[in-house]
Amino acid sequence: MFGFWKTWKALEARGIMGINRRNADYVLKYNKRSLYPIVDDKIITKERAIAAGIHVPELYGVISTEKEIDKLDEIIGGRNDFVIKPAQGAGGDGIIVVADRFEGRYRTVSGKIIAHEELEHHISSILTGLYSLGGHRDRALIEYRVTPDQIFKSISYEGVPDIRIIVLMGYPVMAMLRLPTRQSNGKANLHQGAIGVGVDLATGLTLRGTWLNNIINKHPDTTNAVDGVQLPYWDGFMKLAAGCYELCGLGYIGVDMVLDQEKGPLILELNARPGLNIQIANDCGLTHRTHAVEARLEDLKARGLSETVEERVAFVQEMFGHIPPVEG
Ligand SMILES: Nc1ncnc2c1ncn2[C@@H]1O[C@H](COP(=O)(O)OP(=O)(O)O)[C@@H](O)[C@H]1O
Ligand SMILES: [Mg+2]
Structure with a gap:
């Protein structure tokens, strides 16, 4: 666990968000209590998504x-x-x-x-x-059981990888691909033993991975490299995630999406208290990014403006994207 501790300390200097800050400055501030049922109950989330014309597993x-x-x-x-x-x-x-x-x-x-x-x-x-x-x-x-797109075959083990994007007031701030492992029973949740892999917001190229809080470059079951993989439909996933703000009204959410072989991108669920490990997978703290979005919102507000989904995605891709590939 020493390696993990070192990583976390190094990230602290780079604006890592801890659990207290997440709760006080983001979850409590941006997520209205009365709206929680929309994301806490997957049946209600589904109904909302369908009404908004967003695809979900049947x-x-x-x-x-x-x-x-x-x-x-x-x-x-x-x-x-x-x-x-x-x-x-x-x-x-x-x-x-x-x-x-x-x-x-x-x-x-x-x-x-x-x-x-x-x-x-x-x-x-x-x-x-x-x-x-x-x-x-x-x-x-x-x-409906999702069948993952073929693209994931070499870097995933049984089950469905998902794409998690953290969205602040409709602005995607960080993304991660989660890959099931033998240990995670076909599920893409990190606590079940899945791998989290950072994703460049601008390009949809994967960065490095983290598994059970350690940094990794290869999938433990398939031994294939998890970095440098081009995710398909990337801008589509970004827009889908950004649009979930209008869908649920919650200002700080984690959007979980999958890519089905036949149905394409689908929304799996929304989370009102998204986890913080995404920062390890991206080797980057969330607070620099959330602050940049908050500054943007202030600026727009002062000018009486707001942005469309496309404009929001373009803004974050320009601000946070195009990360040079990691070495080693
Ligand atoms: N319809 C489905 N088809 C295939 N796998 C699924 C499906 N729904 C969930 N899973 C797997 O289980 C994981 C967790 O599902 P999710 O709906 O996000 O619930 P939770 O709130 O428990 O995270 C997903 O990341 C995916 O790997
Ligand atoms: Mg989930």
């Missing part, structure tokens, strides 16, 4: 009560793959990604075989609030 069904668990078979229908997740979950907990059927059972993306009754039992746990923020009663949603 919702197959919702289970809200014990009695409704009987409907699971019907919701799944004849499909071989689907995802079950808690509407108010976080950090990848409680998500089951079913990739196939196997002899009357299901096979998860990491190869585990589970019976239908186990899925029912899992949903029952979701309903009791086992995975929800604050342990409140929750709902389970069953949705």
